[in-house]
Structure formats: C-alpha cells, structure tokens
Amino acid sequence: MSAGREQGGTGDLEAVLKEAGLRITRQRRVILAILAGGGDHPDALALFRRASRQDPSISLSTVYRTMKVLEERGAIQRHTFEGGPARFEPADGVHHDHLIDLETGKVIEFRSERIERLQEEIAAELGYEIVSHRLELYGRRRGED
Template sequence: MIQGANNRPDYERQLRRAGVRITRPRQVIIELLGKMEDHPDAMEIYRRAVAVDPTISLSTVYRTMKLLEGFGAIHRHAFEGGPSRFENASGEHHDHLIDIETGDVIEFKSDRIEQLQDEIARELGYDIVHHRLELYGRRRKVRKGG
C-alpha cells in the first residue's frame, strides 16, 4: 500500500503507476476516499463527489472503485442486506459489527477473537492467511425500572 505524507493512502500515485489518467473527476473521488473514515457505498461516494464537482458521473465512481479494489488499495464489503461498501485497505486489521436496523458499521478489534481463530485453525491443521469477521446485530433495548 502506497501512503502519502499524512499516512493516508496515496491513491493518485497508485493509479498513475498503473498508467491511469488522473482526470478532475477522478481526482475529486480519490481525495474523498483518502479522507473517508466510514464505509460508504458507491452512491454515497457519488453524492459526496457531486457536491464537490457536479460533472462527476456514477460510472466514473464505479470504475475508480474497481481499479482501486484491483490494486488492493480499498476493500469492498458486501454486508448482508445492502449494497457493497468500501473502506481504505490501510491500517490495522479489524472486524465489523453491522447494525441491521440502521446499517451502521462499527469497527472493533479483539485480541481474544484473533487468538481463538488461530487456535481453531491450528487444531484443524491450518494457518490463517486471511479472514474477515462480520457480526450482525441490533442495539439492545434498555428497560426502565429494572
């Protein structure tokens, strides 16, 4: 993963190295992606990009995301019940809890879960090379009066 001075992914450099022309719409998209801290879908990325430059097309967003995904610069998540969502591929490994009522994606890290996964794989005769954990839930209702 190529990163810039601010420790954010340098998507522009990755695209240029691959011979991809950096147009004004693509520049807007990669700047937005470099700043994102959530897990937007393509329509949300499009909405954010159009707010900056109304000439950007949804197809440009899709093509740019596909290119970056192919380089391993972003991760595509196909969380159940919704469109594919994206996140920067840089950073530490983490897992996701998806709120099934709001669609919110909460990132979390658990050393206990990581250790348990390693133990299970080892017991079955495997080394984990990649994994992704997604939990789906709804917020607990707090009862008044005990």
C-alpha cells in the same frame, strides 16, 4: 474513527491509479479524498453523492471505474454486508472486524485480541494457518430496560 485504522492520504491511491494507466483528474482527486478521509464504508452511490456536491461534473461511471481499479490493485477493500450494496474502505489500515447495525446499516469497526487469538487457536487445532479472514457481526441495539 475506526479501531486501529490509520487514515492515509490520497497520494498512495493516486499512485495506484497512475500505475494502472488512469489519469488523475480533478474528479478522481475528489473521489480519492472522500474515500481516504471518510472513516466510514460508503457505497458507490454515497461516494458519487458526496463527490458531486464538491464537483457536479463527476459521473457515477467515474466512481465505479475508479473503485474497480483500486479494488483490482488491492488499494481498497470491497465489503458486501448482508446482501446490501458493495461498500468500500481503504486497505491501508490495521486488520479489524465489523459489526453491522441491522436497523441503521451503520458499520462499526472493532478489534479484539481475544477473538484474534481464538481464531489462531482453532485453526492450529485443525492443522491450519490463517492466511486471511473476515469477521462480520450483525446486530440490533439492545433496548434500555
């Protein structure tokens, strides 16, 4: 699983959709369950593929519409790593950063108190307070020598 991220259930995500005026259909419940329980960063097409295995009546447009509303309401975060497709994760967890494997596309979540302190120190030295930030590292596995 992720570095310090707590996986929530679908209840909070359902509430966000209801507040936005969307019905909580069986298809949307499947999408929300996959998003809340995945522990990864799927793109819309991956969500669609997983969801359609559970319910073939799910359309790609339902996935896109659902993700758009959840993002607009701050319930999920959208990441676009190195120009790839937008990937999603619930916004309900502890802050973490990402390391993206350039060979496989795998997204590895991590948290470093040392990095967090250094960012705060740098901002303070420059006269700023950090309001938000993202750190994305891109790498390849080192060869075994």
